[in-house]
Amino acid sequence: DIQLTQSPSFLSASVGDRVTITCRASQGISSYLAWYQQKPGKAPKLLIYAASTLQSGVPSRFSGSGSGTEFTLTISSLQPEDFATYYCQHQGTFGQGTKVEIK
Amino acid sequence: QVQLQESGPGLVKPSQTLSLTCTVSGGSISSGGYYWSWIRQHPGKGLEWIGYIYYSGSTYYNPSLKSRVTISVDTSKNQFSLKLSSVTAADTAVYYCARGWVAAAGSLDYWGQGTLVTVSS
Numbered sequence: 006d007i008q009l010t011q012s013p014s015f016l017s018a019s020v021g022d023r024v025t026i027t028c029r030a031s032q033g034i035s036s037y038l039a040w041y042q043q044k045p046g047k048a049p050k051l052l053i054y055a056a057s058t059l060q061s062g063v064p065s066r067f068s069g070s071g072s073g074t075e076f077t078l079t080i081s082s083l084q085p086e087d088f089a090t091y092y093c094q095h096q097g098t099f100g101q102g103t104k105v106e107i108k
Numbered sequence: 109q110v111q112l113q114e115s116g117p118g119l120v121k122p123s124q125t126l127s128l129t130c131t132v133s134g135g136s137i138s139s140g141g142y143y144w145s146w147i148r149q150h151p152g153k154g155l156e157w158i159g160y161i162y163y164s165g166s167t168y169y170n171p172s173l174k175s176r177v178t179i180s181v182d183t184s185k186n187q188f189s190l191k192l193s194s195v196t197a198a199d200t201a202v203y204y205c206a207r208g209w210v211a212a213a214g215s216l217d218y219w220g221q222g223t224l225v226t227v228s229s
Contacts, residue, residue: 037213097214
């Protein structure tokens with residue numbers, strides 16, 4: 006089974022910071038990776054699919070890159086509403102999550 | 109706008125079967141191109157994929173839960189359902205239904221709000 010490992014697990018940042026989260030797959034998965042944002046008490050929200058395609062309605066400060074085994078989610082300028090937990094996903098597997106908190 | 113809504117008991121006794129239904133509105137389960145998924149999240153933990161079903165009835169289950177899970181679809185009601193047997197306290201979680209987009213390699217583009225199921229006597 007494919008494993009997805011996110012790093013870091015926890016991230017403290019300030020409004021306006023550039024933030025990067027990494028997701029590593031245990032074997033190559035081409036570009037078949039999605040990223041989600043989850044806020045407390047809410048369902049996850051799809052941000053990016055196919056590694057780099059922005060889901061409709063998602064702000065352009067979010068971007069994704071990578072292929073094969075290494076992927077990144079970047080938030081170019083962190084906004085107050087971006088403090089949340091982020092997950093990567095490939096088919097039936099999710100990463101363990103990265104919690105982004107206010108510094 | 110596609111919407112999904114979970115329904116079912118919020119409390120299940122140990123050893124019994126957890127049963128949840130997801131009602132889809134704003135789109136047809138039979139339209140193809142999507143698969144219909146169940147995901148759960150233990151309190152304070154990450155996301156765990158339970159399984160999914162195509163409108164045709166073909167299924168995939170998480171190997172760790174496969175022996176206890178059944179997912180079915182009722183296209184006439186535009187619903188799909190989850191049954192998890194022999195539950196224990198470890199099955200206490202928020203259960204989500206979601207739509208998986210085949211063309212986007214399973215990315216889950218619409219989710220229900222989630223329903224908390226507690227396993228307790």
